[in-house]
Amino acid sequence: MTTTKPQALLRLLQLTSPALPVGAYSYSEGLETLVEQGVIATSNDMLHWLTQELTYGLVVLDGAAVGLVHSAAAQASLGAQPEFSVAEAIAQLNHQLSALRDSEETRQQSWDMGRALVRMGTHLHPDLKPWFSAAGSPCNFAVAFALVAARWDIDASSAVLGYLHSWAANLVTSAVKLIPLGQTVGQEMLLELYPVLEAAGDRAIATQALDQLSLSSWGTSLATMQHEVLYTRLFRS
Amino acid sequence: MVQSLARSSEANPGWQGLARLSYAMESGRCVPAQTYTRAPLRVQRPLYPEGEGLCHTVLVHTAGGLVGGDSLVVELAAAPRAQALVTTAAASKVYGSADTDSSSQQVDITLAPESCLEWFPQETIVFNQAHYSQALRVDLAPGAIWAGWEITRFGRSARGETFEQGHWRSRLEVWQADQPLWLDRQHLTGSSAALHSPNGLAGHPVVGSFAVLGHQFERDSVAALRQLWPTDQPGDIGVTRLQSGLLCRYRGPSSQAARRWFVAAWQHLRPLYLGRSAAVSRLWPR
Numbered sequence: 001m002t003t004t005k006p007q008a009l010l011r012l013l014q015l016t017s018p019a020l021p022v023g024a025y026s027y028s029e030g031l032e033t034l035v036e037q038g039v040i041a042t043s044n045d046m047l048h049w050l051t052q053e054l055t056y057g058l059v060v061l062d063g064a065a066v067g068l069v070h071s072a073a074a075q076a077s078l079g080a081q082p083e084f085s086v087a088e089a090i091a092q093l094n095h096q097l098s099a100l101r102d103s104e105e106t107r108q109q110s111w112d113m114g115r116a117l118v119r120m121g122t123h124l125h126p127d128l129k130p131w132f133s134a135a136g137s138p139c140n141f142a143v144a145f146a147l148v149a150a151r152w153d154i155d156a157s158s159a160v161l162g163y164l165h166s167w168a169a170n171l172v173t174s175a176v177k178l179i180p181l182g183q184t185v186g187q188e189m190l191l192e193l194y195p196v197l198e199a200a201g202d203r204a205i206a207t208q209a210l211d212q213l214s215l216s217s218w219g220t221s222l223a224t225m226q227h228e229v230l231y232t233r234l235f236r237s
Numbered sequence: 238m239v240q241s242l243a244r245s246s247e248a249n250p251g252w253q254g255l256a257r258l259s260y261a262m263e264s265g266r267c268v269p270a271q272t273y274t275r276a277p278l279r280v281q282r283p284l285y286p287e288g289e290g291l292c293h294t295v296l297v298h299t300a301g302g303l304v305g306g307d308s309l310v311v312e313l314a315a316a317p318r319a320q321a322l323v324t325t326a327a328a329s330k331v332y333g334s335a336d337t338d339s340s341s342q343q344v345d346i347t348l349a350p351e352s353c354l355e356w357f358p359q360e361t362i363v364f365n366q367a368h369y370s371q372a373l374r375v376d377l378a379p380g381a382i383w384a385g386w387e388i389t390r391f392g393r394s395a396r397g398e399t400f401e402q403g404h405w406r407s408r409l410e411v412w413q414a415d416q417p418l419w420l421d422r423q424h425l426t427g428s429s430a431a432l433h434s435p436n437g438l439a440g441h442p443v444v445g446s447f448a449v450l451g452h453q454f455e456r457d458s459v460a461a462l463r464q465l466w467p468t469d470q471p472g473d474i475g476v477t478r479l480q481s482g483l484l485c486r487y488r489g490p491s492s493q494a495a496r497r498w499f500v501a502a503w504q505h506l507r508p509l510y511l512g513r514s515a516a517v518s519r520l521w522p523r
Contacts, residue, residue: 034435039435040435048434049434049435049436052430052431052434052436052437053436055430056424056431056436056437057436095416095417096417096420098417098480099416099417099418099419099420099480100420100421100422102419102421102477102479102484102486103475103477104477104478104479105477107480211408211422213422214406214408214422214423214424215422215423215424216423216424216425216429216431216436216437216438217423217436217437218423218437218438218444218486218488219434219435219436219437219438219439219488220436221475221486222473222474222475222486222488223435223475224475224477225475225476225477225484225486226473226475228459228477229460229463
């Protein structure tokens with residue numbers, strides 16, 4: 001599939017680890033609402049929900065954006081300043097990701113996680129600073145993720161798959177807490193999801209522009225809006 | 238029956254309807270300074286139920302609905318400080334067609350500084366086997382406001398029809414200074430999982446969105462609009478803030494419940510974004 005070098009693989013594991021200090025564990029993306037409402041009550045419900053999100057939900061757009069930002073950055077030399085056209089393309093993708101988020105909490109989630117990764121990335125690699133500046137502030141998490149992945153020599157397909165996997169693993173962990181489910185059931189769910197993740201990764205990489213994609217996500221969008229007024233909240237989205 | 242309504246593109250290229258209106262202020266009165274229409278679209282005489290400063294326009298589709306091959310284009314513009322409300326005379330129907338013969342509607346709205354345009358069409362009923370795409374693009378100059386709603390019913394659900402075949406696509410985009418404020422790109426394919434899964438329609442036939450862009454709302458407004466939803470009504474709602482704007486969404490069985498809530502939300506918000514109260518159009522069903 002890919003020719004990931006051992007050290008690039010290790011950096012991918014670092015970038016997609018739950019230990020990455022961006023606070024991913026504190027967001028449920030509407031899942032907390034759906035569990036509270038009884039819409040998601042079993043591991044099958046959860047698997048169905050994740051599968052549908054990976055088919056026509058917002059994460060599809062984020063995955064495609066990771067691929068697009070990565071390829072824009074990887075063609076240039078990340079040690080140098082981005083050329084104007086490249087900077088412009090990355091800024092446009094970042095604007096679109098903000099405008100495509102139709103609930104305040106999911107937009108804030110992406111911006112907060114993005115800010116944390118930009119801070120970390122700038123500290124580790126000062127040469128990334130002009131690239132983060134090109135993306136603009138607030139910077140969405142998927143954009144920051146793609147820039148760090150390119151800087152760490154992680155190839156585009158691996159970066160996209162890694163992004164999707166960490167998204168899914170984080171929500172499975174949330175589901176295990178919320179529904180609740182056994183830890184082993186959570187691991188089974190992830191294994192069952194891999195063909196779906198692979199297909200979603202292929203689609204993301206094949207996407208030439210974000211406006212080729214459209215969603216069918218009224219339900220998830222309502223759940224994230226309703227989360228703002230959920231009575232007891234463990235999560236921030 | 239649906240088949241008989243389908244028209245092949247060789248037989249008839251379909252209606253290419255057009256309505257082009259541009260509003261401007263003339264000594265304190267907002268007038269449609271330029272009006273051009275091509276069948277089957279028509280506009281009624283401008284109405285002023287809310288005083289001279291705000292012009293109401295009713296768009297009429299004289300052919301009753303869209304069949305395969307039809308396309309409608311609506312172009313609306315407002316000069317500085319012009320204020321207009323555009324609605325439609327009746328629900329818009331999209332009939333079934335062959336998949337090679339889709340119909341479309343495109344609405345382009347260009348708003349100059351400090352102008353306001355409200356786009357409040359009646360519901361769209363997408364029949365089973367319809368192949369339809371709609372696009373709405375708004376370009377806001379600084380200080381301009383756009384408010385609008387879209388209510389869509391998939392299948393004539395009152396008679397038990399569901400969206401078993403066909404394809405629907407909607408793009409709603411609001412831009413300001415070459416940057417997108419809100420992009421809403423949705424699609425639905427007949428019999429797809431999205432019709433029944435909780436991520437999508439969860440088995441409901443109606444979705445609706447009401448948004449106001451170009452104004453920064455306080456959190457209190459979001460809470461107030463949630464309170465305006467009568468809890469005895471069927472369906473799910475959500476309210477949230479957009480980047481300089483606000484969004485209400487509905488999903489459920491009833492376009493009437495969606496419209497009534499959107500009207501109530503509009504009446505609540507309009508004094509905030511336009512500094513004037515809202516008069517309900519007599520055309521809208523109660």
